[in-house]
Amino acid sequence: xxxxxxxxxxxxxxxxxxxxxxxxxxxxxxxxxxxxxxxxxxxxxxxxxxxxxxxxxxxxxxxxxxxxxxxxxxxxxxxxxxxxxxxxxxxxxxxxxxxxxxxxxxxxxxxxxxxxxxxxxxxxxxxxxxxxxxxxxxxxxxxxxxxxxxxxxxxxxxxxxxxxxxxxxxxxxxxxxxxxxxxxxxxxxxxxxxxxxxxxxxxxxxxxxxxxxxxxxxxxxxxxxxxxxxxxxxxxxxxxxxxxxxxxxxxxxxxxxxxxxxxxxxxxxxxxxxx
Numbered sequence: 001x002x003x004x005x006x007x008x009x010x011x012x013x014x015x016x017x018x019x020x021x022x023x024x025x026x027x028x029x030x031x032x033x034x035x036x037x038x039x040x041x042x043x044x045x046x047x048x049x050x051x052x053x054x055x056x057x058x059x060x061x062x063x064x065x066x067x068x069x070x071x072x073x074x075x076x077x078x079x080x081x082x083x084x085x086x087x088x089x090x091x092x093x094x095x096x097x098x099x100x101x102x103x104x105x106x107x108x109x110x111x112x113x114x115x116x117x118x119x120x121x122x123x124x125x126x127x128x129x130x131x132x133x134x135x136x137x138x139x140x141x142x143x144x145x146x147x148x149x150x151x152x153x154x155x156x157x158x159x160x161x162x163x164x165x166x167x168x169x170x171x172x173x174x175x176x177x178x179x180x181x182x183x184x185x186x187x188x189x190x191x192x193x194x195x196x197x198x199x200x201x202x203x204x205x206x207x208x209x210x211x212x213x214x215x216x217x218x219x220x221x222x223x224x225x226x227x228x229x230x231x232x233x234x235x236x237x238x239x240x241x242x243x244x245x246x247x248x249x250x251x252x253x254x255x256x257x258x259x260x261x262x263x264x265x266x267x268x269x270x271x272x273x274x275x
Contacts, residue, residue, distance in 0.1 A: 009071050011105055011106070012071075012103050012104065012105055013072065013073045013077055013104055013105060013106060014041045014071065014072050014073070014077055014102070014103065014104040015069065015070075015071045015101070015102070015103050015104075016041075016046060016062075016067045016069065016070050016071070016101070016102040016103075017067060017068045017069035017070075017099065017100065017101050017102075018066070018067055018068060018099065018100045018102075018256075019068045019099050019257070019258060020097060020098075020099065020256060020257045020258070021090060021097075021098045021099065021100040021115065022097065022256070022257065023234070023254050023255070023256040023257070023260075023262050024062070024090070024100065024256075024262060025087075025090045025091065026230075026234045026254065027060045027231070027234070027254055027262050027264055028048070028060065028083070028086060028087050028090060029087055029230055030058075030060075030228075030230035030231035030234065030264055031048070031050045031058040031059075031060055031083070031231070031264060032050070032083045032084060032087050033050060033052060033056075033058070033227050034050045034051065034052050034083065035082060035083060035084065036050075036080050036081070036082060036083065036134065037049060037050040037080070037081060037082075037083045037086075038050075038078060038079070038080050038081075038134045038135075038136075038137055039078065039079055039080075039081055039111070039131075040076060040077070040078040041072050041076070041077045041078075041104075042072060042075070042076040042077070043064075043072060044063070044064075045061060045062050045063040045064050045066070045070075046060075046061070046062045046067075046102075047059055047060065047061050047062075048060045049137040050083060051137055051138070052224075052227075054138065054269060055221065055224055055268070055269045056224045056227060056266065056267065056268050056269070057137060057138060057140060057266070057267045058227070058228075058231075058264060058265065058266050058267075059137075059264070059265045060262065060263070060264050061262070061263040061264075061265065062262050062263075063261075063263075065260060066256065066260040066261060066262055068099075077104065078134070078136075079104075079107070079111075079131040079132065079133070079134065080131065080132045080133060080134030081111060081129050081130070081131050081132070082129070082130070085127075085129050085130075086111075086113070086129055089113045089115075089127035089129060090113070090115070092115060092125050092127070093115060093117045093125070096117045096118070096119055097117070097118045097119070098115045098116055098117045098118065099115075099116045099118070100113065100114070100115055100116075101113075101114040101116075104131075108131070109131065110128035110129055110130055110131060111128070111129045111131055112126060112127070112128055112129075113126070113127045113129065114126045114127075140247065140249070140267040143243060143247055144241050144243055144247060144249050144267075146243075147213075148213055148214065148243065148244060149213070149241050149242065149243055150177040150178075150211070150212040150213060150214065150216050150240075150241065150242050150243075151209070151211045151212070151239065151240070151241050152177060152184055152207065152209065152210055152211070152212065152239070152240045152241075153207070153208035153209035153210075153237060153238070153239050153240075154200070154206050154207055154208060154237070154238050154240065155205075155206050155208060155236075155237055155238075156232065156234075156235030156236050156237050156238050156252065156253070157235075157236075158206035159206070159232060159235075159238050160229075160232040160233050160235070162186065162198050162200070163186075163225070163226075163228075163229065163232060164229075165198070166186065166188045166196060166198065169190050169191050170188030170189060170190045170191075170196070170222045171189060171190065171191060171221070171222055172188070172189045172219050172220065172221060172222055172271065173186060173187070173188055173189075173219065173220050173221075173222050173225045174186070174187040174188075174189065174217065174218070174219045174220075175216075175217070175218055175219075175220070175240075175242065175246075175248065176215065176216070176217045177212050177215070177216050177240070177242055178212055178214075178215035178216070179212045179213065179214070179215070180215065181201070182199040182200075182201070183199070183200065183201050183202040183210065183212070184199070184200040184201075184202070184207075184210075184240075185197060185198070185199045185200070186198050188222065189219075208237060214244065216242050216243075216244060216246055217246070218242065218245070218246025218248065218270040218271075219246075219270060219271045220248060220268050220269075220270055220271060221271065224268050225268065227266075228250055228252075228266050228268075231252050231254075231264045231266070232250075232252065234252075234254050235252035235253055235254055235264075236253050236254065236255050237252075237253045238250060238251065238252050238253070239251040239252075245270065246270035247267065247268075247269065247270065248266075248267070248268040248269075248270065249265065249266065249267050249268075250265070250266040250268070251263065251264075251265045251266075252264045252265070252266075
C-alpha cells in the first residue's frame with residue numbers, strides 16, 4: 001500500500017529550484033572568503049552569511065521571486081556549512097548551463113544540491129553537503145537604519161572600474177561621502193604613503209542616486225575592500241551606505257538570466273585611526 005503524502009515536498013523543510021545556476025554560483029564565489037558560512041531560510045527568502053572576525057561580513061540574499069520554485073515550512077531554518085564545498089558542488093559541470101535544486105530535511109541532515117545540465121538531459125549530479133550548528137551572525141543592519149545615513153547608488157561596472165584602477169599595493173582605503181564637493185571620494189594610502197584618489201561628483205553619469213546629509217570620512221583595510229571585488233564585477237548596481245561612525249555597507253545587485261535579482265551585501269568595519 002502506497003503512503004500518500006499530503007505535501008509534494010514530503011518531509012523536506014526547504015526546497016528551492018533555480019532555472020540557471022550561473023548568477024547564484026557567481027554570488028557564492030564572491031563571498032567565499034571564509035571556510036564556513038551560515039545558511040538561513042524563511043518565508044523572506046534564502047540568506048548565506050560569511051564573516052571574517054569582526055571586521056567584514058557578507059550576505060547573499062535571494063528573495064523567493066529569484067527562485068523558480070520556493071517552499072519552506074514554517075519558521076526559520078538555519079545551519080552552518082563549508083563554503084568551499086558548496087562552491088565546488090555548484091561548479092561540477094564547469095560553465096555549462098544547469099538548473100539547480102536545493103533541498104534540506106531537518107537538523108543534522110545534509111543540504112542536497114542537484115544539478116541538471118541542459119546540454120545532456122540524461123545526466124544529473126547530486127551532492128550532499130554536511131551541515132552543522134553555528135552562531136547567529138552579527139546584526140549590522142540595525143545600525144544602518146534611520147534618517148542620518150549617507151546613501152549613494154552607483155552603476156556597478158563603473159564602481160568596479162574605479163576600484164580596479166586604485167593602487168594595488170594600498171594598505172588602506174579612505175572613503176569620504178559628503179553633501180559638499182567632492183561628494184564621493186576614495187583615497188588609497190600605499191606602502192610608501194603614496195596617495196592616490198578618485199572623486200565622483202553627484203552629477204556624474206555613474207551616479208544613480210545621491211543622498212548625503214553629512215560629511216563622513218572613514219578608513220578601511222584595503223584587503224577588506226578588495227574582498228568585494230568579485231561581487232562588484234558581477235553587479236549591475238551598488239548602494240553605498242554609511243553612518244556617522246563610518247560603518248560601511250555595500251549592497252550589490254546581480255541580475256540573473258531571467259532578470260531575477262540576487263543581492264550581495266557587505267558590511268565593513270572602519271579602522272579606528274581615521275582623523
